[in-house]
Amino acid sequence: MLALLSPETAHSPNADDLNTLFWVMILIGGVLLIAINIGLLAIVGRFRAARGREPRRLKVRRPAQIGTAGAFAVLAMIAFVLGVIVTENAKQVEASGPDGLQAASVRTAQRSLDLPSGDVAPLEVRACGQQWIWRYEYPDGTYSYYELVVPVDTAVVVELCSTDVVHRWWVPGLGGKFDAVPGESNSTWFKADETGSYDGASYAFSGAAYSAMRTRVTVVEVPTYESWLDEQAAGIQEAQSFVQRVNAEGG
């Protein structure tokens, strides 16, 4: 039962924060839900109309009213404070771990994230939504479609952009959802703790083939990442020269 009710297992520190608060809110909501519904059923069952019974007026005094409002106010306050703390934590980009990529990449100001201090900058990739595929751009100018390949244990800052309509990038287990809107800058980050594939998708309605706008994050060891990057660059180079050759031949 709890397995059914649980969100995707976190594979990044920020996703971990999100899941913690999810459980806190499910607990608060669940307790209130059970209290309201059990109370409702019990009262309706207990006070059904019967011959000769008169309604009993409940006296409500001001302290009871203030107490009730106060209890809900405390609840709202707790949720608010926890919400702010966890949001701030989740925005705090962690430094890459010992198994991660150690080379510093280009570092630009991030509007919505707090970057770690220290020598090692996070890896910065751009994720551009277009109808209906995600295009990823790496620091060395290489790019890939649909699949984002990143090294494990490395803080990856994902800068979101859109070339057409509103898209929304989310890979469950690697943090929250963030919009890619034309003309707006937005970003998120993750630090994957395990190699393998992670499925994600766009979560903003974007027209006819919206359902097909999925994506995959493939997390690999650092050497594999570097060789993949070289391969991808060589492949792109080859394809471009092929196109140039065909164009030249075809006039």
Added chain:
Amino acid sequence: MSDGRDARVLRGASRGATRVMGVQRPELVTDGVPSRGARWLEMAMSPDHKDTGRIFIGASLSFLLLGIIAFLLIRLQLVVPENTLIDPVTFNRLLTFGSASLVVLFALPLAIGLYTYLVPLQIGARTLAFPRLGSLALWLYIAGAAILFASFAYTPPETGFNNWPPLSDEIFISNNGPDVWITAIGLSVLGLTLQAINLAVTVSKLRAPGLAWRRLPAFSFSGAVSSWVMMVAGPAMLAALVMLEIDRHFDGVFFNAGEGGAPIFYQHLSWIFFTGCYLVFLLPAFGAISEILPVFSGKPLVSRGAVMASIAAIAPLGLLAWMQNMYSASIPIGWLYMAMGAALLVVIPIGALFVTWLGTLAGGVIRDRAPMVFAVAAISTLSFGLLAELAQSVIPVGWELADTTAATAASGYVLVGGPVLGGLAALYYWFPKMTGRTMGEGLAKPSAALIVLGAHLTFIPMFLAGLEGQPVDVYKYFEPSDAINAAESLDALNLIATIGAFVIALGVILSLVNAYLSVSRGPRAGHDPWGGETLEWFATSPPPPHNFDVVPDVRSDEPLRDIRDAVRRRGAPSPAPAETREPVA
């Protein structure tokens, strides 16, 4: 005979005369005046708020049926992974049409229609403040709906439930679908906003002598508050629609990022509107429940003050929280904290309402008649939806659940609990006043049970599928993959949800059939079948065109109880002076 001027004359005449109950006085009786044309034509053109309200209610219930058909087709497409029953563009059209039907053509007009019919009766007025404006509002709404439906003959809109640019810009959708959406929603929202103004003025200016704000029936008070919400939310949407149309056809750049505009501007405006809609889902249900519970448990609300203050507080706090739908957008985090704070503060008034309702039921003598059954079902269903919304209003949880079917499940619970169950509770409760006949009890309980069962069957699996990451609005979902975070198999959850959708539909249809049959065959109801405490039960059922021959002085928040007590002290047989068709003079 019931236009504004005559009504004012009537009110003026009765105001002086009603100082003491039962004193002989001249009265105009307009009942039984021969009609000038066919009944339907007269009703369609009538400035009488009761005719306007009845058409509003009837039309909104028809769109509920059509919206449910779209919803069932959507659920059928999602019954198995990678289904090919409906093609993507048709699916998107159903989605756009279904959500517009359920929100703008059903939920809002049902609320406005109930208020249009009942508010003047509840506050002892003979008319709305602007009777002809009511007709205009009604026909603007019907015209908008007709345009949306007529579009099925050429190009229905396909841009999702809020028609966001840039997707709705001409570059991306060059057909006239978005124009249809803009026109249809624009006309309907314009009509509903005008009627909201009408209702707000009516409550402010036409209350019976002695009916202070604090003595207003909870339903009429929620009507005033809902009207204020519509006056904020409606114009926001109208402005967005006008700008979008200028962008589409007149080289505007309001939402064009490359030219100095910003798509996010439309998002803000459309979310202000849809947040307002959400409040208008809730407030009428809150008002109706707060009136039905005391009547059917034989004791007054434990705290009227708490109910009134809560209804008043929910509106501004809820509207201020419009950005809680935009946690993923690139908005400075401080604004999102403000939205989260406002959304969480709503917990206080809504919690106070639930506590007051439970306290009102406790110790009462509960009659399980149809309106009560629906009111209790609405309270339970709303508690699921509102608590799921509470969880999502915290930013990190919102980042996870928004735009998944978990978020749809929460709004679905609120839609079923508020406008559907709450709306039906109100319909069952006031149907005798509107038609003179009580709705059948035999179909009522199975209907309520099916709707509640169907809601859980639909929305619990959808919530769980959303936790696995099933996106909202997709025309198909996929089989699990080999990924680390791959979703568990979603087909069982989606199958149950589809079955649940049919159960909800069956329950709703039972009640609508019940209403249809009861108009002519229901058991006759007197002027006050439930033992109500508010002024509408003082009029006959259905009320005459001018509502009241005599508008009584109101001396407490239970005017009809005062009248009953006064009549009992005098030993008179009936508390309703307008029971006969004879002139009272």
